[in-house]
Amino acid sequence: MKHAKTATQNACKLCNPLGACLAFRGIEQCVPFLHGSQGCATYIRRYLISHYKEPIDIASSNFNEETAVFGGSHNLKLGLKNVTQQYMPEVIGIATTCLSETIGDDVKGILREYRKQTAADSGAPVLIHASTPSYQGSHIDGFHAAVRATLEALAEKGAPDSSVNLFPNMVSPADLRHMQEILDDFRLPSMILPDYSKTLDGGPWAEYHRIPPGGTATAAIARSASAIGSIEFGSTLEASKSGAGWLESKFGVPRYHLPLPIGIRESDRFFELLETLCRKPRPEKYQDERRRLVDAYADGHKYIFGKTAVLYGEEDLVISMAAFLREIGVRPVLCASGGKSGLMKAKLGELVGDLEGEGMKVRDGVDFSDIEDETELLRPDLIIGNSKGYTMSRKSRIPLIRIGFPIHDRFGGQRLHHLGYRGTQELFDRIVNTVIEGRQNDSEIGYTYL
Ligand code: SF4
CATH class of the missing domain: 3.40.50.1980 (Nitrogenase molybdenum iron protein domain)
Structure with missing residues (x-):
């Protein structure tokens, strides 16, 4: 008999500042900076490097016992000065960790003071601050907070253009x-x-950057x-x-x-x-991509129609993947996410229709222990999500199709397409081939033609 759970076991979400660091890495000449302890930066770097296979520097204000009690103002200013001298960045993207958020450091006030103190310095970087307490929300909230904070810091009204x-x-x-x-x-x-x-x-670089x-x-x-x-x-x-x-x-x-x-x-x-x-039609090449995709749906339909899947990950990815699965005749019997916007079920309903009538269960705010329990009961044909579902897949002997982030146990996660006709084609081929491979492996006859 199962005991009631008292804690999250293997969360189906990641740390809030991780998402912010990822977004800051997408701004030219920007260094991501964590206001908090060193271990947070190490964990985030480890996670990002393992997926993207690229070196990622993340600076930290390196909290210690004293900073945790009396505040991190001195460390933050010193860290910003060091990063400016060593990297000469255009932008420093600062995300606050659980610790600095809990002690209530007034980061905006500290940055105001620091800007005044360095106003006369040439080449002072733009400082962007995203508030990212990880006990609220997940990596995706940190990601969006960093994007919004970046616009708040940099966007300026100019002459209207057509962009x-x-x-x-x-x-x-x-x-x-x-x-x-x-x-x-x-x-x-x-x-x-x-x-x-x-x-x-x-x-690869000819010289170090x-x-x-x-x-x-x-x-x-x-x-x-x-x-x-x-x-x-x-x-x-x-x-x-x-x-x-x-x-x-x-x-x-x-x-x-x-x-x-x-x-x-x-x-x-x-x-x-x-x-x-x-005000013009799409280029012909996208008409062609769409036609090829429709043709592939027709060709592959017989292999996958009626199959079931457990789907998990970020809420937005799960919602769009569920709509796609219904489009190709696969029934997502469980749509799960560690995120908890409170909107997942309603938004899924808008794209898919009657969830209960479709036999689709929706659960937000769950961990992998919950998803594993559901998977045991539902016994789907496929598991679809990031590589953190591997243990569950191995235990249940149900194949895992890896999508999204993080993908730690396969090569090339950063080169997977998900979006547009092209991304859909890639996903569709992977799903069909996973089903075919399962049938081929289970067959007593080693057939070599479809
Ligand atoms: S303590 Fe908070 S900010 Fe640091 S790694 Fe853990 S969840 Fe992320």
């Missing part, structure tokens, strides 16, 4: 490159924030207030917490809010919006 802002949510570097390619093919001047497609998935090249330029972020609109992905992302929401309320830049474009229906909505914004 578009894209706030893509926490997607892979491969997805970011694909989004940029689409915007370029539409000939839409654009700014993607954040853009870690090079800083976290770049090539203290800060990896790439990222959204500060000048482009400044111009975002003059854009014709902002496209923002993420079903549960509310305007009051989002970058695009802030641009709309402060500068009147219209916010176009969409789910992550996964699957044909949601990708269509994204492309239709782009067509409206630039």
Whole structure:
């Protein structure tokens, strides 16, 4: 008999400042900086490096017993000075850890003082502060807080232009490159924030760079207030917490809010919006991608129709993946997330319809022990989520299809596509092949043709 749980066991979410550090890594010449203890920076670096396979420097104000009691003002100022001297960054992105949030350090006040003290210094970096207590929310909240804080620090009203802002949510570097390619093919001047497609998935260097090249330029972020609109992905992302929401309320830049474009229906909505914004049809190459995807759905349908899946991860990813799975005839019997926006069930219902009628269970704020218990009962054909579900997959002998973040136990997680027709095609092929591989392995006949 199972005992009632008294604590989270293997959380299905990550630390709030981790998301902020990832977003700050997507700003050109920016150093992420944690106001808190060294161990937080080490954990976050370990996690990001293992997924992206790139070196990641994260500075820290290195709290000790004294700082924890009397406040971290001195350490923060000294740390900012050291980072400025050593890295000469344009921007320092400061995220507050659980400890500094708990003792209630007045980071905004400390930064005001520090700016006054260094006002005469040439090359003083822009300081951006995102409040990221990890006992509230998850990595995705830290990510969005950093994006919004960046805009608050840098966006300035200028002469109106014809550009578009894209706030893509926490997607892979491969997805970011694909989004940029689409915007370029539409000939839409654009700014993607954040853009870690090079800083976290770049090539080898002929010479050492203290800060990896790439990222959204500060000048482009400044111009975002003059854009014709902002496209923002993420079903549960509310305007009051989002970058695009802030641009709309402060500068009147219209916010176009969409789910992550996964699957044909949601990708269509994204492309239709782009067509409206630039008043021309999509380039032929995307018509072709869509046609190939429709053809693949028809070809692969017989292998996967009626299969069931347990799906977990960030709420926005789970919602869009669930809609895509229904589109291809797979039933997500459990949609689970460690996140707890309170909106997941309603937003899923908007995309999928009658959840109960579809036999879909939705659980937010859960850990992997809860997901494992549900998986044992539901016995799905597939598990779909990040690599933290591997233990569950191994125990239950149900195949795990790895998506999202983090992917620690496979190579190339940063190059997985999820978005648009191209990303959907990749996901669809992986799902069909996983089912075929299972059947082939279970077959008594070693067949070699389908
Ligand atoms: S203590 Fe808080 S900020 Fe530090 S690693 Fe843990 S969850 Fe993240």
